[in-house]
Amino acid sequence: MSAPVVDVEGLRMRYGGTDVLHEVTFQVRQGEVLALLGPNGAGKTTTIEILEGFRLRSAGRVEVLGTDPARGGERWRARVGVVLQSWRDHGKWRVRELLEHQASFYACSAREPWDTGELIEAVGLTEHAGKKIRTLSGGQRRRVDVAIGIVGRPEVLFLDEPTAGFDPRARREFHELVRGLGTTILLTTHDLDEAERLADRIAVLDQGRIVADGTPRELARRIAGTDQVRWRHDGQRHSASPPDSTAFVRDLFTRHGAAITELEVHRASLEQTYLSLVRDAEATP
Numbered sequence: 133m134s135a136p137v138v139d140v141e142g143l144r145m146r147y148g149g150t151d152v153l154h155e156v157t158f159q160v161r162q163g164e165v166l167a168l169l170g171p172n173g174a175g176k177t178t179t180i181e182i183l184e185g186f187r188l189r190s191a192g193r194v195e196v197l198g199t200d201p202a203r204g205g206e207r208w209r210a211r212v213g214v215v216l217q218s219w220r221d222h223g224k225w226r227v228r229e230l231l232e233h234q235a236s237f238y239a240c241s242a243r244e245p246w247d248t249g250e251l252i253e254a255v256g257l258t259e260h261a262g263k264k265i266r267t268l269s270g271g272q273r274r275r276v277d278v279a280i281g282i283v284g285r286p287e288v289l290f291l292d293e294p295t296a297g298f299d300p301r302a303r304r305e306f307h308e309l310v311r312g313l314g315t316t317i318l319l320t321t322h323d324l325d326e327a328e329r330l331a332d333r334i335a336v337l338d339q340g341r342i343v344a345d346g347t348p349r350e351l352a353r354r355i356a357g358t359d360q361v362r363w364r365h366d367g368q369r370h371s372a373s374p375p376d377s378t379a380f381v382r383d384l385f386t387r388h389g390a391a392i393t394e395l396e397v398h399r400a401s402l403e404q405t406y407l408s409l410v411r412d413a414e415a416t417p
């Protein structure tokens with residue numbers, strides 16, 4: 133198996149006297165999309181900024197494309213795409229000019245940068261290509277950020293809350309764009325639906341610790357017994373959370389047959405799983 137594109141082991145970060153990342157360990161393999169989920173202040177931005185080489189860690193081993201980001205030079209940086217949480221001060225630039233300028237940085241790199249027109253179309257900004265960035269809406273500026281992040285066809289892309297401020301249509305278009313890139317991606321999000329749609333794997337960070345790491349399905353399966361069964365029997369409403377809802381329903385009909393009405397089975401959603409994981413982590417001292 134090829135070496136992981138992102139390899140993090142025992143990562144620790146301390147601001148002043150406070151530890152905000154405790155022995156964080158995870159990997160992202162070639163072509164994989166990993167979503168880092170977690171409540172406010174969990175340490176997602178800190179983690180991603182360490183991987184991008186913008187913050188120096190306190191301890192632990194970190195490699196991105198086989199290089200320690202703290203020592204990554206120009207060549208390494210050209211292979212890494214970054215979309216930060218807040219958009220940069222490019223207000224006076226027009227969309228097309230800015231992206232042409234950004235593409236020129238990659239003229240000598242091994243990978244041909246995106247053609248500006250194609251890139252503008254891919255991020256859905258064709259009708260705004262000639263506008264100054266300060267006249268764009270928040271969601272449109274975010275698309276410019278994404279375009280800047282991918283212009284050099286990076287081998288790994290870091291996206292910190294990429295769709296914050298997007299309307300539902302822009303979000304869906306962005307998801308299609310990201311899925312079509314085929315590159316290795318680490319993204320942070322608060323949007324569970326987004327994580328489920330985009331990510332091959334989800335890592336949940338809570339209070340600086342990874343509390344779960346797996347496919348959306350694996351995470352849901354970890355929380356057994358959260359299926360909810362509701363039904364009506366003899367005019368009374370009932371509900372239960374059995375470990376095996378199929379066996380439970382079979383038994384219910386064997387015992388009561390047609391007297392059971394209004395049966396509903398609710399599967400554990402990623403949201404329930406996530407909330408349960410974060411609650412459990414908070415209950416652990």
Ligand SMILES: Nc1ncnc2c1ncn2[C@@H]1O[C@H](COP(=O)(O)OP(=O)(O)OP(=O)(O)O)[C@@H](O)[C@H]1O
Nearest residue numbers: 147148152170171172173174175176177178179322
């Ligand atoms: N420069 C800093 N100096 C001191 N503490 C910081 C600094 N940056 C972040 N922190 C603290 O580190 C912790 C993790 O913050 P971080 O921004 O990484 O969380 P996050 O998971 O990205 O949160 P959010 O979802 O709100 O963006 C928080 O308690 C935050 O207050």
